[in-house]
Amino acid sequence: MTSAEFASLYQQIILDHARSGEGHGDPAGFEPQSHQINPTCGDEITLGVRLDDDRIAEVRWEGHGCTISQASASLLTGIVTGSTTEHARAVIDEFRAVMRSRGQLELDEARFGDAVALNGVSRYVSRVKCAMLAWTALEHALAQSEV
Amino acid sequence: MTSAEFASLYQQIILDHARSGEGHGDPAGFEPQSHQINPTCGDEITLGVRLDDDRIAEVRWEGHGCTISQASASLLTGIVTGSTTEHARAVIDEFRAVMRSRGQLELDEARFGDAVALNGVSRYVSRVKCAMLAWTALEHALAQSEV
Amino acid sequence: MVTATTSLSTADVAAIRADFPVLAERVNGQPLVYLDSAATAQKPLQVLDAERDFLLHRNAAVHRGAHTLAGEATEEFEDARAVVSAFIGADADEIVWTSNATEAINLVAYGLSNALTSSRYGRLAVRPGDEIVITERDHHANIIPWQQLAQRTGATLRYLPVDDDGTLRMELLDQLVTERTRVLAFSHVSNVTGTASPVAELVARARQVGALVVLDACQAVPQLPFNVRELDVDFAAFSGHKLYGPTGVGVLYGRRELLEALPPFLTGGSMITTVTMDAAEFLPPPQRFEAGTEPISQAVGLAAAVRYLQRIGMDRVAAHGRELTERLAGGLAAIDGVRVIGAGERVGLASFDVAEVHAHDVGQFLDDRGIAVRVGHHCAQPLHRRLGLAASVRASVAVHTTHDEVDQLLVAVADASEFFRGSR
Amino acid sequence: MVTATTSLSTADVAAIRADFPVLAERVNGQPLVYLDSAATAQKPLQVLDAERDFLLHRNAAVHRGAHTLAGEATEEFEDARAVVSAFIGADADEIVWTSNATEAINLVAYGLSNALTSSRYGRLAVRPGDEIVITERDHHANIIPWQQLAQRTGATLRYLPVDDDGTLRMELLDQLVTERTRVLAFSHVSNVTGTASPVAELVARARQVGALVVLDACQAVPQLPFNVRELDVDFAAFSGHKLYGPTGVGVLYGRRELLEALPPFLTGGSMITTVTMDAAEFLPPPQRFEAGTEPISQAVGLAAAVRYLQRIGMDRVAAHGRELTERLAGGLAAIDGVRVIGAGERVGLASFDVAEVHAHDVGQFLDDRGIAVRVGHHCAQPLHRRLGLAASVRASVAVHTTHDEVDQLLVAVADASEFFRGSR
Numbered sequence A, B: 001m002t003s004a005e006f007a008s009l010y011q012q013i014i015l016d017h018a019r020s021g022e023g024h025g026d027p028a029g030f031e032p033q034s035h036q037i038n039p040t041c042g043d044e045i046t047l048g049v050r051l052d053d054d055r056i057a058e059v060r061w062e063g064h065g066c067t068i069s070q071a072s073a074s075l076l077t078g079i080v081t082g083s084t085t086e087h088a089r090a091v092i093d094e095f096r097a098v099m100r101s102r103g104q105l106e107l108d109e110a111r112f113g114d115a116v117a118l119n120g121v122s123r124y125v126s127r128v129k130c131a132m133l134a135w136t137a138l139e140h141a142l143a144q145s146e147v
Numbered sequence C, D: 001m002v003t004a005t006t007s008l009s010t011a012d013v014a015a016i017r018a019d020f021p022v023l024a025e026r027v028n029g030q031p032l033v034y035l036d037s038a039a040t041a042q043k044p045l046q047v048l049d050a051e052r053d054f055l056l057h058r059n060a061a062v063h064r065g066a067h068t069l070a071g072e073a074t075e076e077f078e079d080a081r082a083v084v085s086a087f088i089g090a091d092a093d094e095i096v097w098t099s100n101a102t103e104a105i106n107l108v109a110y111g112l113s114n115a116l117t118s119s120r121y122g123r124l125a126v127r128p129g130d131e132i133v134i135t136e137r138d139h140h141a142n143i144i145p146w147q148q149l150a151q152r153t154g155a156t157l158r159y160l161p162v163d164d165d166g167t168l169r170m171e172l173l174d175q176l177v178t179e180r181t182r183v184l185a186f187s188h189v190s191n192v193t194g195t196a197s198p199v200a201e202l203v204a205r206a207r208q209v210g211a212l213v214v215l216d217a218c219q220a221v222p223q224l225p226f227n228v229r230e231l232d233v234d235f236a237a238f239s240g241h242k243l244y245g246p247t248g249v250g251v252l253y254g255r256r257e258l259l260e261a262l263p264p265f266l267t268g269g270s271m272i273t274t275v276t277m278d279a280a281e282f283l284p285p286p287q288r289f290e291a292g293t294e295p296i297s298q299a300v301g302l303a304a305a306v307r308y309l310q311r312i313g314m315d316r317v318a319a320h321g322r323e324l325t326e327r328l329a330g331g332l333a334a335i336d337g338v339r340v341i342g343a344g345e346r347v348g349l350a351s352f353d354v355a356e357v358h359a360h361d362v363g364q365f366l367d368d369r370g371i372a373v374r375v376g377h378h379c380a381q382p383l384h385r386r387l388g389l390a391a392s393v394r395a396s397v398a399v400h401t402t403h404d405e406v407d408q409l410l411v412a413v414a415d416a417s418e419f420f421r422g423s424r
């Protein structure tokens, strides 16, 4: 009863990640932190990072949002935990480029793993912000630690 | 080289009145007075009345404006001088009704005399304000004397 | 004696639908079911044609030119004002064209602070110690302009709270609206609950204390016979684009003596009598409030939309809306896990929450079936927060909506709930 | 090396005219000669078609909805922003949609006083003792908003005077624009004289003293290649309807860091992040300045107008305009009793006075021959007063204007002079 596009947007892996929520929890004490809002729907995330030199030792976030935004936060956590902040920034840029490509670009499986399940989002302009929410929060958090 | 409509708007009698300007002169000392502006073109008139009980003994006006507005002031002066203020008010109302009628109504020759030459104006929406300028000034002046 | 108003028949609606060609198109392979008219309405061909015809044959600057086209354009533009003002029971010089309802409300709010610095228009000035009262269920367009007015003037902003189902707590009215209240602003029909405010009671209290009544009529005018004299409000605002007309045009109604007492807001050409380098003298309303070149063809388009509704008859439009909204709200309430927001009769729309499923996900599921609804906070964050929600789903009906479309929505919502909750 | 730009050939103009069907119509039995584009331009079919196509197939509320139509509408709307901003050399997030140029200038003027009551946006606030400088030949839209700003804030308004032919008295610039000057606002091309201001000199002086430059670009953008970075202005305003686009839409360009520092003007939906009953947090520019439902289809129409001009090429548009305006101004000056206002090269228009004949009468005479010109003070009373005139006649050219049309005007003006002066 649902179309192929819908099925590709809401793949099982997305539904699973939205439920399991890797990194989900109170980020109190995590520094740097960032709070982001999606102004259209009021969805929010507070995401904190524990750094170990230039490495992201741990990511913790909480908030509320749709399946896409929750799954995206969970997938992000898996991807960047343990990586250098420099790598994380590159990954965020790449993710944004793909999301904004209106279906023209695809995420690289080597770098994004399961998160390639988010590829379908880029065809839904109004959902790009949902997928970007956690990534923008991480970007802002890391920007604070730069100084 | 000009159309019949144009010729009816700019009849010789209008051109003559615009030049002769019955009542034209400095209204200093005339009370009541009113100053009116046509905001589109900046045309102005200051019109004063000398009353003799409830009769309009004399009308005096000055200002600058197009042929239609100048001729209209001149024709107005001829019509209302010597009449009662009540009659003048009725004549103003009638004149306005005709001017705003978009060519549907005509001025009554018995009451308006030569001013029937202004009939053509009502077909030119943007010129109605020109023709009305002096009449509005007289209306405002008379309204002041009512109190 | 009240006679039951006939609604629109199936044949009527079918004929109306032919005026909205987009309704015959497909979205995601499914016929479009447009249930988002409360956000913006689709425009009938009559509106598109009127605007195009104007632009093809009579386009010119209005109130400024002396040439033939300018005269014709001015006439048609002012005819539009006459049509739209008559539609709401106002005189032609009591409506001001704005760009939308938001700007209309801002015009009043800025006018009340501009009155402070203008000796000629001091009467309406809002000052420190004065109070402005709004409601907790207002649209942001009827909240933030008043917050800003309070900030500019030192006045205090208060609000009438709602109870757990979004109903105004009228028992608090007398205590909130007092002699200090200068403005009482509220929406006629809530764009979230779809329920109407008790306008008569609110107006009566405002009259007792001498407060101005500003009515946000955005959701009422497209759905109900609407008359500013019967409602006895001081100002009313609505948008063209929700009334089957173009974007870029809105309407502020103002009672004549109040528009006369209000200082200008936007300033520039076409609203003055005399300008020197030091000062300007302003025209009477409505021109005083219409600075610069107007939304000319948009006003013409809006008048065509109003004529379109008048041909159908607002009584029948309202009856049709009532039927559909009852079916909609009743049907939603009957779906397991669905909470319909608000209580009482709804006008043209219903918003709801599906337990454990985010509004965005529901919306996406519906979109996959060609059903367009609105998801989010609908520019009413305070109300959503009060109701314990971040976002909701809103379905709204229009003259072209069929019973069958409502039923399609109901089935799809049940399926969406099943899909997302089943997968948990 | 400067290569001479080719202008439009007779064949080019003939092809362009086919896009403007009104030009084939008759007025008072004569073919329409539309020389009033500086008031409002006629719109090519490409613009009407783009707007209608959007409304028929993709109409929806933008930035709000999650359904397919809303997504498509948002994309097209934001594409329009990209097209129009690129056209003036700005980034997409540096232009704000307004309802017209007048509102764009008001937005800046109100922003500068709103900054006073907003702790977060205090940097740009205009205060007592500050000065605002405009020019004596500005349009009311670039005079009255600044008078009002001065009135709201206690700042002082000064102006750069013109000499007897309407030229800015640049020798007074340094003395008028000082360390106290916060804003220097002026028109790029005068809508009365048609002459351009020495923008580079004015901007240089503003930079020396740290004043903001606000450019009224209404008459420049339709006639000249226009680039905000090359001009190095802080803000620029223009209207869609003079650029062959719809009414109801205008553009404010603002340098990114200034838009970021400017507090909101109109407030309401779609410009916030968080709203409580007490306070609101605002989105970054341009959304912060776009409250409520945008002029959506109008922005789409304006983008189509810009694409239309880009296909012709602004260099050629400018060359064509230059040719015609030279012929126009030269021809008028050669008519006995005609005084052409202003001195120097004119851009797109010329205004004139016929000795002893009122502008309204000249306009009516021309209209009788199907020639549409503007008569009056053209929203520039101070300049007219300075030049000893109450009103003047203005003829303006467009991409569709022919040399022959200019010649028809010249003959008709000579005949009008003869008709009215002969009768004296």
Ligand SMILES: Cc1ncc(COP(=O)(O)O)c(C=O)c1O
Pocket (backbone or CB within 6 Å): C269, C291, C292, C293, C294, D038, D039, D100, D101, D102, D103, D139, D141, D142, D187, D189, D190, D191, D216, D218, D219, D239, D379
């Ligand atoms: C130089 C100039 N500035 C401002 C304006 C105002 O434009 P609008 O009426 O479209 O706001 C105009 C046109 O009327 C103009 O020519």
Ligand SMILES: Cc1ncc(COP(=O)(O)O)c(C=O)c1O
Pocket (backbone or CB within 6 Å): C038, C039, C100, C101, C102, C103, C139, C141, C142, C187, C189, C190, C191, C216, C218, C219, C239, C379, D269, D291, D292, D293, D294
């Ligand atoms: C109740 C209500 N008020 C105000 C508005 C604002 O209307 P607009 O965005 O057209 O200014 C809306 C619609 O968004 C509304 O539903």
